[in-house]
Amino acid sequence: MLKTYCVASGRAPMTLSEIVADYTRAHRDNARAEMRFFEIQRGATQAIQKAALCVLPSGKRNPHQRRIPRALLELVEVRLQEVQWQLKRAETFDDLHRAIAQQIGSIKGVGTLTVYDVSHRIGAYFGKHPNLVYLHAGTRKAAMAFGITGASFDPNVLPGDSDGFSRTRSKTASACTKTSWVRIEMSTLLTEASARNLDKQGVVES
Numbered sequence: 001m002l003k004t005y006c007v008a009s010g011r012a013p014m015t016l017s018e019i020v021a022d023y024t025r026a027h028r029d030n031a032r033a034e035m036r037f038f039e040i041q042r043g044a045t046q047a048i049q050k051a052a053l054c055v056l057p058s059g060k061r062n063p064h065q066r067r068i069p070r071a072l073l074e075l076v077e078v079r080l081q082e083v084q085w086q087l088k089r090a091e092t093f094d095d096l097h098r099a100i101a102q103q104i105g106s107i108k109g110v111g112t113l114t115v116y117d118v119s120h121r122i123g124a125y126f127g128k129h130p131n132l133v134y135l136h137a138g139t140r141k142a143a144m145a146f147g148i149t150g151a152s153f154d155p156n157v158l159p160g161d162s163d164g165f166s167r168t169r170s171k172t173a174s175a176c177t178k179t180s181w182v183r184i185e186m187s188t189l190l191t192e193a194s195a196r197n198l199d200k201q202g203v204v205e206s
Helices: 016-039 044-052 070-082 084-089 093-104 112-126 137-144 178-192 196-201
Strands: none
Touching (some): 044 070, 044 084, 044 112, 070 093, 070 112, 093 112
């Protein structure tokens, strides 16, 4: 049974199931509220604007993008509004993610996490949800513990301890302290890579 440690606190090893449960308990409701916020926007223009500017339901900036200058996020919005028609026509989340990456991925200061986060928010409005787990700096390190490499992977490849958990949006270790990255990244990996089954049942959705 694979376990991981919180390096900073010296906590006892946690099973994968315990890590996912810990993440779900601490973050599920906020993540659910954030996605619902984008789902109920009045129109595509408003959804793209709030997604690009990284606005939370509270009106504050999402901490993932807290260091990106406002002017840069405004440029992200401009580029995406210009291709709104293309985003509307995307048949899958992967198509949407690819189209958004083509528009904003080359902007200096906009990394893969921001591309994914913006895609996920806009996808929530259009009803396009990821079927794969998209990896970024922190989650990529955690995935390596399972021998998983690349930019994305099918959650079905995860070991047995992760069975029964629903896939959630991507999060990285950028939001946690470096000293506790091991525990947080493992939590991140599993909560991202969860199966959609319980999601449909309304048991776990974040």
